[in-house]
Amino acid sequence: MLAISDLHVAYGQSEVLHGLNVAVAPNEIVAIMGRNGMGKTTLMKSLMGIIPTKSGSVSMEGAELSTLKSYERVAKGLAYVPQGRMIFSSMTVKENIETGLVASGERDVPGDIYELFPVLLEMKGRRGGNLSGGQQQQLAIARALATKPKVLLLDEPTEGIQPSIIKEMARTLKQIRDTRGLSIIVSEQVLSFALDVADRVLVIENGEIVRDDPRDVVDAEQISKYLSV
Amino acid sequence: MFGDYSIGDLGSIFVMQGFAGLILFSVYVLMALGLAIIFGQMGVINMAHGEFMILGAYVTWMTSNFFQAFLPSLFSGYFFVAMILAFFASGALGMLVEWALIRHLYKRPLDTLLATWGLSLILQQAYRSIFGAREVGVELPQWMLGSQKVTDSIEVPINGIFVMCLTLLITIAVAYVMYKSRWGRQVRAVVQNRIMAGAVGINTERVDCYTFGLGCGIAGIAGSAFTMIGSTGPTSGQLYIVDTFLVVVFGGAASLVGTIASAFSISQTQSTLEFFMSGSMAKVLTLLAVVGILMLRPQGLFALKVRK
Numbered sequence: 001m002l003a004i005s006d007l008h009v010a011y012g013q014s015e016v017l018h019g020l021n022v023a024v025a026p027n028e029i030v031a032i033m034g035r036n037g038m039g040k041t042t043l044m045k046s047l048m049g050i051i052p053t054k055s056g057s058v059s060m061e062g063a064e065l066s067t068l069k070s071y072e073r074v075a076k077g078l079a080y081v082p083q084g085r086m087i088f089s090s091m092t093v094k095e096n097i098e099t100g101l102v103a104s105g106e107r108d109v110p111g112d113i114y115e116l117f118p119v120l121l122e123m124k125g126r127r128g129g130n131l132s133g134g135q136q137q138q139l140a141i142a143r144a145l146a147t148k149p150k151v152l153l154l155d156e157p158t159e160g161i162q163p164s165i166i167k168e169m170a171r172t173l174k175q176i177r178d179t180r181g182l183s184i185i186v187s188e189q190v191l192s193f194a195l196d197v198a199d200r201v202l203v204i205e206n207g208e209i210v211r212d213d214p215r216d217v218v219d220a221e222q223i224s225k226y227l228s229v
Numbered sequence: 230m231f232g233d234y235s236i237g238d239l240g241s242i243f244v245m246q247g248f249a250g251l252i253l254f255s256v257y258v259l260m261a262l263g264l265a266i267i268f269g270q271m272g273v274i275n276m277a278h279g280e281f282m283i284l285g286a287y288v289t290w291m292t293s294n295f296f297q298a299f300l301p302s303l304f305s306g307y308f309f310v311a312m313i314l315a316f317f318a319s320g321a322l323g324m325l326v327e328w329a330l331i332r333h334l335y336k337r338p339l340d341t342l343l344a345t346w347g348l349s350l351i352l353q354q355a356y357r358s359i360f361g362a363r364e365v366g367v368e369l370p371q372w373m374l375g376s377q378k379v380t381d382s383i384e385v386p387i388n389g390i391f392v393m394c395l396t397l398l399i400t401i402a403v404a405y406v407m408y409k410s411r412w413g414r415q416v417r418a419v420v421q422n423r424i425m426a427g428a429v430g431i432n433t434e435r436v437d438c439y440t441f442g443l444g445c446g447i448a449g450i451a452g453s454a455f456t457m458i459g460s461t462g463p464t465s466g467q468l469y470i471v472d473t474f475l476v477v478v479f480g481g482a483a484s485l486v487g488t489i490a491s492a493f494s495i496s497q498t499q500s501t502l503e504f505f506m507s508g509s510m511a512k513v514l515t516l517l518a519v520v521g522i523l524m525l526r527p528q529g530l531f532a533l534k535v536r537k
């Protein structure tokens with residue numbers, strides 16, 4: 001579905017990602033684990049075309065993405081839930097979701113989005129900035145789904161979310177994958193969440209992928225060593 | 230200075246000068262609206278905004294001449310055609326300028342100031358070469374001339390009322406587009422978070438281009454209104470750009486109500502004082518008042534309240 005090969009990304013002169021190789025299969029959920037500063041957000045942003053690719057390639061179903069602008073990548077089927085959620089805080093919940101419709105070309109918010117997140121239907125007239133953290137996270141996911149993606153990127157979705165809601169989010173993500181048949185790449189620091197959702201767990205360390213294990217053979221203890229400071 | 234007038238006279242003077250200031254008010258509102266849209270969208274202060282207005286004024290003048298020469302029977306309606314043409318002419322020039330010049334300078338605010346200032350000089354020279362250095366005046370159709378008598382001492386100019394109604398209509402239309410349409414939603418998303426707007430699939434560059442065009446197009450309509458209060462020359466726009474900045478700052482950036490209130494108070498003060506003293510003295514007093522109020526309220530009349 002999505003193939004990242006030999007991806008190098010730099011801020012000015014300082015290279016942060018040193019040649020990543022990741023292939024994501026259709027319908028697969030991949031978790032990328034790593035401590036703060038290891039390059040997770042940089043990877044997500046470069047996949048979205050927010051920071052330029054230095055060299056290497058990102059392709060989706062064979063089409064090269066790395067030279068495209070953000071909105072063109074969205075049109076090709078990539079969607080993004082950024083770290084910190086970045087919802088449009090002075091726009092209403094409904095308007096926030098509708099910004100994603102530009103890419104899908106639909107006029108109205110599809111009903112299945114509200115079915116997935118009933119609380120957003122309840123609050124659709126509220127300003128996004130007045131929602132709680134968990135609700136904002138749902139809104140950011142809904143906005144991304146409105147673009148009808150094939151691959152959904154989530155950057156640390158559990159950051160700043162209550163533990164009780166984290167469990168539910170794992171369930172929602174799997175449900176999204178099952179009903180919509182899309183692939184998900186999620187970056188995380190919370191191992192239990194990753195083990196809950198992912199089919200495959202990768203570890204990123206200083207801009208390189210150092211582990212890549214299918215879910216059933218994951219050695220949780222090994223991975224948590226990479227996560228502790 | 231008020232001593233020579235009776236209370237009744239003073240009342241009439243205020244009301245009549247108030248109505249006389251309506252066209253100025255309309256020009257200010259339209260100019261400030263365009264300037265604020267462009268600044269809000271891309272952080273560009275368009276120093277050439279006055280020249281976009283003057284383009285609209287020249288278009289109005291040409292339309293009026295065209296109707297006089299070829300369609301005299303339809304002359305009474307030329308102003309509507311002129312306004313639409315002015316909007317599209319200034320809007321198209323705005324989009325061209327955005328595409329050719331501004332978009333290369335987005336991350337350099339100081340450079341956009343210089344570039345748009347340079348553009349204003351280029352446009353002035355272009356007007357001088359094309360239309361001549363002499364100022365031109367526009368003839369109004371019969372029905373817009375004259376005024377409506379309200380009481381014995383109060384008369385209301387018809388063109389003032391007409392232009393003000395149009396301005397309010399345009400303001401409402403712009404607000405509707407910004408808050409209700411798909412396109413307006415895209416504009417607001419880009420204003421809030423440009424990077425994220427791109428990452429949800431909005432073509433931010435196209436939004437920029439159309440927004441710049443819209444702002445300039447509204448300036449073109451202001452130019453149409455302007456032909457009723459002043460004669461049009463290559464440098465006439467210069468006089469209005471400073472006043473417009475004043476309106477925007479005084480109103481508090483990013484507030485539509487503030488912009489309207491500020492345009493109203495500045496144009497009315499100006500117009501009323503002009504009755505009692507020379508125009509430049511009136512301007513000095515208006516400026517002093519604005520500076521004084523801004524010292525007490527640096528955020529402008531109406532600051533937008535948002536949760537951070």
Ligand SMILES: Nc1ncnc2c1ncn2[C@@H]1O[C@H](COP(=O)(O)OP(=O)(O)O)[C@@H](O)[C@H]1O
Nearest residue numbers: 011014016034035036037038039040041042043
């Ligand atoms: N805008 C930036 N300019 C320069 N270096 C940056 C910038 N953003 C992040 N970095 C560096 O890139 C590395 C990876 O950061 P990041 O991708 O944010 O990590 P993570 O999301 O895994 O916490 C860090 O060393 C960080 O200091």
Ligand SMILES: [Mg+2]
Nearest residue numbers: 040041083156
């Ligand atoms: Mg991060």
